[in-house]
Amino acid sequence: MSSPGSSPVRGGWLDPSKGFHADVQPRKRQLAFALRSLCRLLRSTDPHRPGDTPPLLREAAKRLGCTQDSLSRYLNxxxxxxxEFIxxxxxxxRADATASGQEAxxxxxxxxxLHTSALDEQRGRDHPELDDQLDVLTEQIKAPCAxxxxxxxxxxxxxxxxxxxxxxxxxLRTEVAELKAERSELRATEAGLRADLAALRAQPLLPVPRPPRDRQQRTKDTRAARQLVAQATELSSTGREDLASTLIRQTTAEVMTPAETALVVVGLRQHPGGDQLADDLIHVYGRDQEKEDVMAVAVELHDEGAADDAGAILRASLGHRAGVAPRDQAASASYRT
Incomplete structure (x- = not known):
């Protein structure tokens, strides 16, 4: 007998090369070969094991209504x-073989x-008329099935x-879960920053005439910018530069004033590793925001002593509106410098 389920299982209880005890007679060996082949057709029903795997000895014995020791003795x-066991x-x-597209x-x-012949052999009787039939069956058991x-x-x-x-x-599920967690973290950070900025702007100013650069308003702008810079640089230091850049772009575009945005650029320049975030902010803000806001940011940057950044954000805005390619913008910037 040969089938996919009866392919060799080396080293286990279904190993076809396993030998017999010296007291096992020839007809009993033929019966044992047939029983082993049938056992190799069995499939495990354990939900914790792959479906197309042979059962363990204890699982097979339980299915066949005998002990492990008895099953081992029948086979070896x-x-x-x-x-009844046969x-x-x-x-x-046969049921497992049919479910797997195989056959006994x-x-x-x-x-x-075979069972009757083995019993007669054990009792000292012989049936010569069955010898040829058993020999044919033995060859069928050993013959490969292509x-x-x-x-x-x-x-x-x-x-x-x-x-x-x-x-x-x-x-992919792990990657999606990580992206969802990052998105939730970004939303929570942005929500907290919006709340902080709203609280800062809700604080009443003293009823005194505001000079050209009101100190109280200036303090609020600085505090808001510092909060954003701190959160962004903390994200960047943990390897989440994309998340930090997204936080900066959305917050400056949707929440912050031009004065606060300029202070964010200055603050990023003062942090190790913040130059790239500052460059990205300048490029995106100059490209996407209204020219009045860009000019206001440039003025604030110039007042803060960041003339290079002021020029860069104006070039980013002019290059976008004029349809200048990135390479042409770089050449223009070099020329003006």
């Missing part, structure tokens, strides 16, 4: 099982004939592809 020693094993093996290469009648082997190889390939797909699905 002189002990001959009852006919029928139960045949039914279980021995009939129940032939199996019971169709079964091809099905088994296809099942192995399909199982390998399925495992690869499952690993990829797991990786």
């Amino acid at each position: 020693r002189a002990r001959i099982p009852r006919a 029928k139960r094993l045949y039914d279980e093996a 290469d021995i009939t129940l009648e032939a199996l019971l004939a 169709a079964c082997e091809n099905r088994h190889q296809k099942q192995q390939r399909d199982a390998s592809r399925l495992r690869s797909v499952r690993r990829e699905i797991t990786r």
Whole structure:
């Protein structure tokens, strides 16, 4: 008998190369070979194990209504099982084989004939008329089945592809979960910053005439800018530069005034590793915001002593509105410098 389920299982209780005790007679060995082949058709029903794997000895014994020791003796020693065990094993093996697209290469009648011959051998009786039939059955058991082997190889390939797909699905789910967590963190940070800025702007000013650069308003602008710079640089220091850049772009565009935006640029320049974030902010703000806001930011930057940044944000705005390519903008900036 040969089938995908009966392919060699090396080193386990289903190992086809496992030998017999010296007291096992020839007819009992033929019966044992047939029983082993049927056992290799069994599939595990343990939900914690892959579906297309053989069962453990204890699982097979439980399904067949016997002890582990009894099953081992049936397969490897002189002990001959009852006919009821033979029928139960045949039914279980055939059901699992059919579910896997396989088939048992021995009939129940032939199996019971082997069983009867082994019993007669054990009792000292002989049936010469069965010898030829048993020899034919023995050859059938040992003969390879090309169709079964091809099905088994296809099942192995399909199982390998399925495992690869499952690993990829797991990786993508992990990546999606991480992105969702980052998005939630960004939203929470942005919400907190909006609340802080709203609270700062809600503080009443003293009823005194405001000079050209009101100190109280200036303090609010500085505090708001420092909060944003602190949060962005903390994100950047942990390797989340994209998240930091997104936070800065959205907050300066949607929440902050031009004066606060200019102070954010200055604050980033004062932090190690903040230059790239400042450059990105200048480029995006100059490209996307209204020219009045860009000019206001440039004036604030110039007043803060950041003339280079003031020129850069104006060039970013002019280059975008004139449709200048990035390479042409760089050349223009070099020329003006």
